[in-house]
Amino acid sequence: MIASQLPVLLIVLPLMTAPLCVLLGGRRLAYLLALTVSACVFGISLALMARVLQSGPIHYDIGGWQPPYGIEYVVDYLSGFVMLFVSAIAAIVLAYAPRTVELEIPGSKHTLFYASYLLCLTGLLGMCITGDLFNVFVFLEISSLSSYAMISLARTRRAPLAALRYLILGTVGATFFLIGIGLVYQMTGTLNLDDIAHRLPREGGPRTILVAFAFMTIGLCIKMAVFPVHSWLPNAYTYAPSAVTAFIAATSTKVSVYIFIRLVYDIFTPEFAFDLLPLDSELTTLALVGIFVASTSAIYQSDVKRLLAYSSIAQIGYMLLGISMGTQEGLTAGIVHMFNHALIKGGLFMVVGCYALQLRSVQLEDWRGAGRTMPWTSMAWALGGLGLIGVPVTVGFVSKWLLLTTAVQTEHWAVAVLMLVSSLLAVVYIWRVVETLYFHEPSGRAARAKEAPLSMLVPTYVVIAATLLFGVWTTYSAGLAGRAAAALLGAGS
Known part of the structure; x- marks a missing residue:
């Protein structure tokens, strides 16, 4: 009985317990509740993914109303894949969070933080599982509004302004998306994703x-x-609390990429987007320009969080490259890079949180020589950086190799060459930090620093170790992404 209700429990559990975090009043109780719920949500995601692999996609009708009249939840290879790594990252970051939350968020706002965290998780998972287009918008707004709230909770005065900028641009994006939904409903008379795909007049x-x-x-x-509609991201990632940055950097943009893949490959189909329209060439151009501009910007940053923020904009470009190729191999590369980048960037932002706790700074100048006083934290940065560059036996290599081979097979020689050159830019900005950590005399802050506490190092190394594990064992990541891509292209045709 419970097993059949898992799709709705995935959403109801964090949604209903979020206000309890505030009502409980105690910071420790709120944290324990949020951690327990996030762990349960990860367990539910695992169970759902196992059922999909065993018996195929799961369809759950809310209230027993069958689609298109009722709202449907759907778990297939793609949604299950994204749900699984989003819930895993959420649980790990929350296990890592208490020390950095204590430092960076006023004590009176801790319960609000944990409530917002669960609401954000609800919205992200809801976008993955819903089979209703308007519900995608509803869950998008739940995750966005809670993200704005979490960013604004930081002690720094710049955090509310960064949250406001994110809110303004996020509202513009959501409004555009909602107008599109209204027009689709006008033309089809339905909001069910599968029903829209069958009714939508294209050619x-x-x-x-x-x-x-x-x-x-x-x-x-x-x-x-x-790029170029990325301006909200650098300040949002830079001034948010470290735990918030690690969570939203690893999950938020990836779920938006997931929705975009659904839009292009499942609803409108590649024939409409790439044959009738030149979206593939436009996406390729934006992706390549974004990769070079953002990577070059990252090289010149003195704030490490801002450096990683620009790096994230560049990495979105790699995902778009895979989507724009319009082939199963290219789409597989784009999907698997969502997972790989979630691990890499989540791990690196967790490393930054360790430095922020011990050095009370994320400025590169203050990190000089910290490799001597914080060796384990520094090694975690080096390993995560190798993944971001795309060195073999890391997850970054897997997706970049898939993208490169697909570009060569489809004779996009310019794309292949530019991808190789862009990886050299990642070497530069990662090496800047490594050089500062290991090849400079310790700064005043670094000389007095101690190693980060185990409560933060252990979750950080779990994520960093995953970047190595899935760089070698690709059955789950690349294998499942390939099955998701094959299912999407089969549905599209």
Whole structure:
């Protein structure tokens, strides 16, 4: 009986317990409740993914109302894959969070933080599992509003302004997306994703469909932080509390990429997006320009969180490259890079949180020589950096190799060459930090620092170790991404 209700429990559990974190009043009780719920949600995601692998996609009708009249939850290879790593990252970051939350968020706001964290997790998982287009918007707003709240909770005065900027641009993106939904509903009379895909007139259809697709694409590009509509992301990541940055950097933009993949490959189909429209060439151009501009910006940053923020914008470009190729291999590379980048960037931002706790600074100048006084934290940075560059036996190599081989097979020689060159830019900004940590005399802060506490190092190394594990064992990551890509292209055709 309980097993059949797992799809709805995945959403109801964090949604209903979020207000309890505030009502309980105690910071420790709120943390324990949030940690327990996030662990349970991860367990539910594991169980759902196991069922999908065993017996195929799961369809759950809310209230017993069958679609398209009722709302449907769907767990397939792609949604299950994204749900699984989002819930895993959420649980690990929350286990890591208490010390950094104590430092960076006023004590009176801790219960609000844990409530917002669970609401954000609800929204992200809801976008993955829902089979209703309007519900995608609802869950998108739940996750966005709670993200704005979490960013604004930091002690620094710049955090509320960063949250406000994120709110303004996020609202613009959500409005564009909602207008697109309205136009799609006008043309099809349904909001069920599968029903829309069957009813939507594409070839020779009215101009309204083209306008709807354009509105939804622009809205999602803002949410994904695609260059040049990325300006909300650097400040949001830089001034948010370290635990918040680690969580949203690893999950938020990836779920937006997931929705974009659904839009292109499941609802409108690649024939509409890439054959009738030149979206593939436009995405490729934006992706490549974004990779080079953002990577170059990262090289010149003195704030390590801002450095990683610009790096994230560049990495979104690699995902778009895979999506724009329009082949199963390219889509597989784009999907697996979502997972790989979630691990890499989540781990690196957790490392930054360790330095922020011990050095009370994320400025590169203050990190000089910290490799001597914080050797385990520094080694975690070096290992995570290797993954970001794409060195063999790390997850970054897997997705970049898939992208490179696909570009060569499809004779996109310029894309292949530019990808190789762009990886050298990642070497530069990662090496800047490594050089500062290991090849400089310790700064005043670094000389007095001690190693980060085990309560933060252990979760950090779990994520960093995963970047090595899944760089060698690709059955789960690349294998499952390949099955998801095959299912999407089968549905699209």
